[in-house]
Every structure is written in structure tokens, then in C-alpha cells.
Amino acid sequence: MKPIEKVAIVGSGLVGRGWTIVFARAGIDVGVYDSDVTIRAEAKDRIATSLADMKSAGLIDDVDGILARIHVVDELEGAVAEADYIQESVLERTDVKTQASLAIDAVMRSDAVVGSSSSGIPASAFTQACRNRGRFLIAHPVNPPHLVPVVELVPAPWTDAQVLPWLRAEMERTGQAPIVVDREIEGFILNRLQGVLLMEAWKLFEEGYASAADIDLTISKGLGMRWSFAGPFETIDLNAPGGVRDYAERLGPLYQSIAKARTDPKVWSDELIARVEAERRSILPETELRRRSEWRDRRLMALAAHQKDQPR
Known part of the structure; x- marks a missing residue:
């Protein structure tokens, strides 16, 4: 070809x-x-x-x-x-x-x-x-x-x-x-990974553990900082002295316990969506969505320009 x-x-x-x-x-x-x-x-x-x-x-x-x-x-x-x-x-x-x-x-x-x-x-x-x-x-x-x-x-x-x-x-x-992706699966890889995080984010907000803004901050100033240049397997491989096996043996039981606590996933209710929307619109009015999207793109441009010059 x-x-x-x-x-x-x-x-x-x-x-x-x-x-x-x-x-x-x-x-x-x-x-x-x-x-x-x-x-x-x-x-x-x-x-x-x-x-x-x-x-x-x-x-x-x-x-x-x-x-x-x-x-x-x-x-x-x-x-x-x-x-x-x-x-x-x-x-x-x-x-x-x-x-x-x-x-x-x-x-x-x-x-x-x-x-x-x-x-x-x-x-x-x-x-x-x-x-x-x-x-x-x-x-x-x-x-x-x-x-x-x-x-x-x-x-x-x-x-x-x-x-x-x-x-x-x-x-x-x-x-x-x-x-x-070697064979078909609903949501492929990216949205299946994103979906797990989103489901947990909505649930943590619904149960009153943190605001939507603080949950967002956990990703933008926490996990997302590492994920912008290293994926989940590389991240954990570098997060324990003995690498990925060491990490899995140390924290595997914790993640199993967390996963077992979420055994009955439900679609986000209208009431829950309204609560998140109210918080988001108090931070960013609907009229400002396009402007903020343009801001996001400029931040991505800056990140792309930085990564272009970095060794992999």
C-alpha cells in the first residue's frame, strides 16, 4: 500500500x-x-x-x-x-x-x-x-x-x-x-480507562467526600502531572523500589478492596448531574465554555511544545 x-x-x-x-x-x-x-x-x-x-x-x-x-x-x-x-x-x-x-x-x-x-x-x-x-x-x-x-x-x-x-x-x-486494539471491545481502551475514573469521580462527589473542583484538582495537579508523560504501568513501576511487582504486592490488596466496594454501578441520576452542573456553572458560566475550551487548547499547545523538545 x-x-x-x-x-x-x-x-x-x-x-x-x-x-x-x-x-x-x-x-x-x-x-x-x-x-x-x-x-x-x-x-x-x-x-x-x-x-x-x-x-x-x-x-x-x-x-x-x-x-x-x-x-x-x-x-x-x-x-x-x-x-x-x-x-x-x-x-x-x-x-x-x-x-x-x-x-x-x-x-x-x-x-x-x-x-x-x-x-x-x-x-x-x-x-x-x-x-x-x-x-x-x-x-x-x-x-x-x-x-x-x-x-x-x-x-x-x-x-x-x-x-x-x-x-x-x-x-x-x-x-x-x-x-x-487487537479486537473490538465497547469503548476501546481510552474510554474504558477514562470511564472507570469518571464513575469513581461522580460517586465520590455524590457521597460527599469532596467537591467537583477538588476532585478535578486531584487529577490536574496530581495524577495528571505524571500521566502527561508516563502511563499507569510505567507510573507504578517507578513508584516502588522494586518496580511493578513490588508495587503490586504492596498495594494490590488496597485496590482490590476499593474495587469490591463498587459492585453496583449506576448511571448518574438527574439530581446528581444537576448538582455537579450547578457547581461547574458557578465556576464557569455557560457563556464562557467556548473561551475556556480555547484556553484548554492553548495549554495543550504549550504542553505539546514542551514535550516536543524532551527526551523520551
């Missing part, structure tokens, strides 16, 4: 725009399509704003050159027909992804590859009827993908064997950090 020269982005919301930057930044021509005229119309201006911020952070130099490789089109076929790789980033709903996959399938080249930005729905749930279904798989990014590089690659049972190693190498070439 040849290197990616042309990419199609289907869905130009927040995730789709991030993917557009990933590929255009890597020197690849990108066609962008969204069925929503308003979202499509504002895509390039919003990408330009992000690129200007990235230049200020020292992450890129040639904003105009990157923008010149991005082409917003009015028809799906105009983006997809000549693309070597297609990144689908439509709404996270099985029926919507099925419709998008079938539409892409109808106009794609038979040798192209389609990655879905699905956060937890496996590709087998929405690509079975595609004539080129062997070319479809999950390529789930972290939001925003142009600043957080990990990508989960998850094949469907029918994904061609050659697609996965090819896409992993191509994602690495574009500056992403792909991981392979």
Missing part, C-alpha cells in the same frame, strides 16, 4: 477540524466535507484561528502553506472520490455512522481506507453492509487530535489484515501516536 497523498475529512466539527490540521500539517492535501452547510462554511476560518494559535505556541511555522492544502468542498464525492484515506467524524450515533459509511462506500476508491473517529461504537456496528467493508476500521482520536496525538486503531472482524499496520505507520508519519 502506498503512502497517503490525499485525505478526505467527512464531518468538519471540532474533531474533523482537528484531523484536518493533523494531515495538512504533515504536508498532505485534505478535502473537507460536512453535510451541515453552516458548519462547512465556517470550517476553514476556525482552522485558521487554531493554526495562528499553534504558530504563537511554536508548534508550526507556515500557516499559509497548511491552509493552502485544505479544500472545503460542497459535495461528499468531491472530497472522497480521489482520497487515499478518509477520516469519518460524524455524530456518535450508530444510525448516523451507518448512513455516512454507506455514503462514503458508494463513492470511495476500492483501495482507499476509511477510519472512523467513533469514541466507543465498534466498526462492525455500522460497516457490515458496505461493499468495501474490509477497508473500514476505527481510528479514534483524543479531542483535539491535532494537539493530543494518541489514536486508537481498532479493526472490525472483516478489516483487511494489511490495513492495520499500514495505517499505524501512516499515522506515525503524520506525527500521531497510534495504538492497536
Whole structure:
């Protein structure tokens, strides 16, 4: 399989725009399509704003050159027909992804590859009827993908064997950090790990152990500091004199006891959601959400710029 020269982005919301930057930044021509005229119309201006911020952070130099490789089109076929790789980033709903996959399938080249930005729905749930279904798989990014590089690659049972190693190498070439999930599982890896932490965070708040703000602080100024450069296994390997076995023998019983205490998980109630929302809105009014999201992206840019120069 040849290197990616042309990419199609289907869905130009927040995730789709991030993917557009990933590929255009890597020197690849990108066609962008969204069925929503308003979202499509504002895509390039919003990408330009992000690129200007990235230049200020020292992450890129040639904003105009990157923008010149991005082409917003009015028809799906105009983006997809000549693309070597297609990144689908439509709404996270099985029926919507099925419709998008079938539409892409109808106009794609038979040798192209389609990655879905699905956060937890496996590709087998929405690509079975595609004539080129062997070319479809999950390529789930972290939001925003142009600043957080990990990508989960998850094949469907029918994904061609050659697609996965090819896409992993191509994602690495574009500056992403792909991981392979060997077989389908709901939520993949990232959201299963995040889900465990979220469930415990909500429960600790519900039971009155700490405020939402202090639970957030525990991560942002505690666990997250280490996790920004070392994962859970490396973290514990370095947190005991004898390494991972020493840590497991010392603290395994504690974690088992904690896990056994959470034997009946429940969905977050409306009352609980309202309490967390009230605290969050007292800290950050709804009108300030977009501004704070932009702040988050700038902090991620600063972190990415720092990590770029650090030894691994």
C-alpha cells in the first residue's frame, strides 16, 4: 500500500477540524466535507484561528502553506472520490455512522481506507453492509487530535489484515501516536480507562467526600502531572523500589478492596448531574465554555511544545 497523498475529512466539527490540521500539517492535501452547510462554511476560518494559535505556541511555522492544502468542498464525492484515506467524524450515533459509511462506500476508491473517529461504537456496528467493508476500521482520536496525538486503531472482524499496520505507520508519519486494539471491545481502551475514573469521580462527589473542583484538582495537579508523560504501568513501576511487582504486592490488596466496594454501578441520576452542573456553572458560566475550551487548547499547545523538545 502506498503512502497517503490525499485525505478526505467527512464531518468538519471540532474533531474533523482537528484531523484536518493533523494531515495538512504533515504536508498532505485534505478535502473537507460536512453535510451541515453552516458548519462547512465556517470550517476553514476556525482552522485558521487554531493554526495562528499553534504558530504563537511554536508548534508550526507556515500557516499559509497548511491552509493552502485544505479544500472545503460542497459535495461528499468531491472530497472522497480521489482520497487515499478518509477520516469519518460524524455524530456518535450508530444510525448516523451507518448512513455516512454507506455514503462514503458508494463513492470511495476500492483501495482507499476509511477510519472512523467513533469514541466507543465498534466498526462492525455500522460497516457490515458496505461493499468495501474490509477497508473500514476505527481510528479514534483524543479531542483535539491535532494537539493530543494518541489514536486508537481498532479493526472490525472483516478489516483487511494489511490495513492495520499500514495505517499505524501512516499515522506515525503524520506525527500521531497510534495504538492497536487487537479486537473490538465497547469503548476501546481510552474510554474504558477514562470511564472507570469518571464513575469513581461522580460517586465520590455524590457521597460527599469532596467537591467537583477538588476532585478535578486531584487529577490536574496530581495524577495528571505524571500521566502527561508516563502511563499507569510505567507510573507504578517507578513508584516502588522494586518496580511493578513490588508495587503490586504492596498495594494490590488496597485496590482490590476499593474495587469490591463498587459492585453496583449506576448511571448518574438527574439530581446528581444537576448538582455537579450547578457547581461547574458557578465556576464557569455557560457563556464562557467556548473561551475556556480555547484556553484548554492553548495549554495543550504549550504542553505539546514542551514535550516536543524532551527526551523520551
